[in-house]
Amino acid sequence: GEDVEQSLFLSVREGDSSVINCTYTDSSSTYLYWYKQEPGAGLQLLTYIFSNMDMKQDQRLTVLLNKKDKHLSLRIADTQTGDSAIYFCARGTYKYIFGTGTRLKVLA
Amino acid sequence: KAGVTQTPRYLIKTRGQQVTLSCSPISGHRSVSWYQQTPGQGLQFLFEYFSETQRNKGNFPGRFSGRQFSNSRSEMNVSTLELGDSALYLCASSSTAASGNTIYFGEGSWLTVV
Numbered sequence: 042g043e044d045v046e047q048s049l050f051l052s053v054r055e056g057d058s059s060v061i062n063c064t065y066t067d068s069s070s071t072y073l074y075w076y077k078q079e080p081g082a083g084l085q086l087l088t089y090i091f092s093n094m095d096m097k098q099d100q101r102l103t104v105l106l107n108k109k110d111k112h113l114s115l116r117i118a119d120t121q122t123g124d125s126a127i128y129f130c131a132r133g134t135y136k137y138i139f140g141t142g143t144r145l146k147v148l149a
Numbered sequence: 150k151a152g153v154t155q156t157p158r159y160l161i162k163t164r165g166q167q168v169t170l171s172c173s174p175i176s177g178h179r180s181v182s183w184y185q186q187t188p189g190q191g192l193q194f195l196f197e198y199f200s201e202t203q204r205n206k207g208n209f210p211g212r213f214s215g216r217q218f219s220n221s222r223s224e225m226n227v228s229t230l231e232l233g234d235s236a237l238y239l240c241a242s243s244s245t246a247a248s249g250n251t252i253y254f255g256e257g258s259w260l261t262v263v
Binding site: 072074076082083084085086089129135136137138139140141142 | 153194197207252255256
């Protein structure tokens, strides 16, 4: 199958860590991606991870990949109000399959 | 380096009309893909072009078509518009034909069909 699933909402307090989860059914993709979408805007690439990696860290962002469970997560450390947005995980090559998106709300 | 540019940003069309959306990829990028985003269906892949050839196609009716020019710019066309075609249409580009290459999105074209 091609399903990529995410929880719809996440609310955290400013300064806390946020963890956004994603599960997928097809493990054939070489790369997995995280995108951010702010209101009225397109998708901004945040980070990606190669399928033979377990973890990737990029400043405040940490991506964890559990290939056995087909589970991908994005951790945002020290979450700020500017991080409020919808976050999409995606997999694919020429054709990306996107998750439903997780709306992150950061409370001041 | 300029990003992916889409025009127009906003447009309103009437049912039955047709629309053409334009996308200029990042300089040097030869692959252009299109996605439709709606609240109900989320992000769905329309098609992907590389070197003026459609390489992949999603599950959309034939009313949705596209093309790519020799300078890698791309257009998509929707004919006989329906209310359900109201959506954000996103264009993305990537630099190589290699699988798994990262795609970069434009700001999108907001289409409202009335």
